[in-house]
Amino acid sequence: MMSFQTFMQHLVNGISLGSLYALIAIGYTMVYGILRLINFAHGDIFMLGTYFAFYAMTSFMLPWWAAFVIAIVLTCVFGMIIERTAYRPLRNSPKISVMISAIGVSFLIENLAIVLFGGRPKAFPIPPLFGNIINIGGVRIANIVFIIPVITIISLAILLYIINKTKIGMAMRAVSKDYQASMLMGIDVNHVISVTFGIGSVLAAIGGIMWAMRYPQLMPLMGIMPGLKCFIAAVVGGIGNIKGAVIGGFILGLSEILIVAFLPELSGYRDAFAFVFLILILLFMPGGLMGENIKEKV
Template sequence: MEFQVFMQHLTNGISLGSLYALIAIGYTMVYGILRLINFAHGDIFMIGTYVAFYGVTLLALPWWLSFIVAIIFTCFFGMMIERAAYRPLRNSPKISVLISAIGVSFLIENLAIVIFGGRPKAFPIPPMFNKIIHIGGVSIVSLTFYIPVITLALLMGLVYFIHHTKTGMAMRAVSKDYEAARLMAIDVDKIISLTFGIGSLLAAVGGIMWGLKFPQLVPLMGVMPGLKCFIAAVIGGIGDIKGAVLGGFILGLGEIMIVAMLPALTGYRDAFAFILLILILLVKPTGLMGQKLTEKV
């Protein structure tokens, strides 16, 4: 493989891995506190993309304002889902919460088909994200640079928030023990709702960047990326933010490089994620950076 071609695929892999990492953080944050897999996370990702789309096309908002509105709306949308579907089951068996999460996912997907329609829509791409940059014979779309930078900035901000603010300290306390956190005068319900809000915010940013990178919107667009980002979180060690980022990059780079080196396996690109998941679970069930966790009761 020529060096220029290799660099082309490498940048694409880093870009895709950044997207997976950003969305996987939402899974891992919710699991870290609730021990709950929010299977509606991929659909929240889809909602954020559609809100951004209609903000630009229907309301004629500037693209940057539409993106901000979409991110804020999706943040509150995630908090509403937590309030309506998960909080009433807080003290129920884990299987009840899991069924609720799956039900919410199907509900959002089918409502989206009814409201948005099943026909694909073209996501508008601002010119600044669509410029071609030439570096040493390699042609790279400017969005390829923006995605890792935005992901890194949000990751650094999140890590700082969790480790250097009182709210972040409260989140870490709730992740360890609900009852002890309540005894420390921490509003557990508020912290859990905020966690869902932050995870949904990251999903919205990831969804918008996904729409810019793959500009075709359909109501089921969040299903496969949602599954892959869940796999990325498990590979890295679900519950660990840095592990989710590592898993996202491994998955993104692996997908692109396998297709680049073995074009005959292009049709099996999605299967790579599931094969990698099985191998990781066989070798290290807690993930690459995961630690053994006790079940909350």
């Protein structure tokens, strides 16, 4: 019989993991909402953010807050460069061409990272502020576990403000509704899409840094599985819907931790739960929990 302290420990871990999935899933859903494109390189952008922060702290000896800011800015710029070089030239091409380009970019980043950073895992330095352990009712919790959900909520609030209250946000909503009509109305669609990729990359970098402090082992291929799971979270919530992506992330993170907690003999199949969940959602709720069924234009 699981004790109350053990259950609370798993619950807190599930909320923390769900917050990370939610933060990264927003980037997927933003790009899809405007371009109807799954950015398969998003998980690799997440990985680059962690390496930028790692080398800023270890090689350039910057304080953690400066290293994090620089890593986020560099990741944002990198995401916008990817959009400019790999996706924009194919803007009017068939969707399958853009998808193949996205997969190619993902493989390129992963293998380039292996060459530049090496394949050996690296330990991410955790600042004391995030690594300290506190004891609440017999439950030992690192500060980062509390900080991750707070960062996710703040990021979501800022993003919703940008989308609903600013001129660029209004342009994003217009482009997501009708790409061609937005161009006719004088909206700089290329700029809007570039900003969207930049914001998505910022969220991926923040999520990557939080992930590295929660699970402090860096590898060039570390973004593959989290990237796939965050894509699943976006689909579960309703891809294209920001609030849905957050809900999907929390559902996926909590269910993944709690299923293993109650059924420890299935811990080896932990990653498989997410894909089973995806299949069930696609079978019974193809539009996700908060999404709409949108017909693709070929």
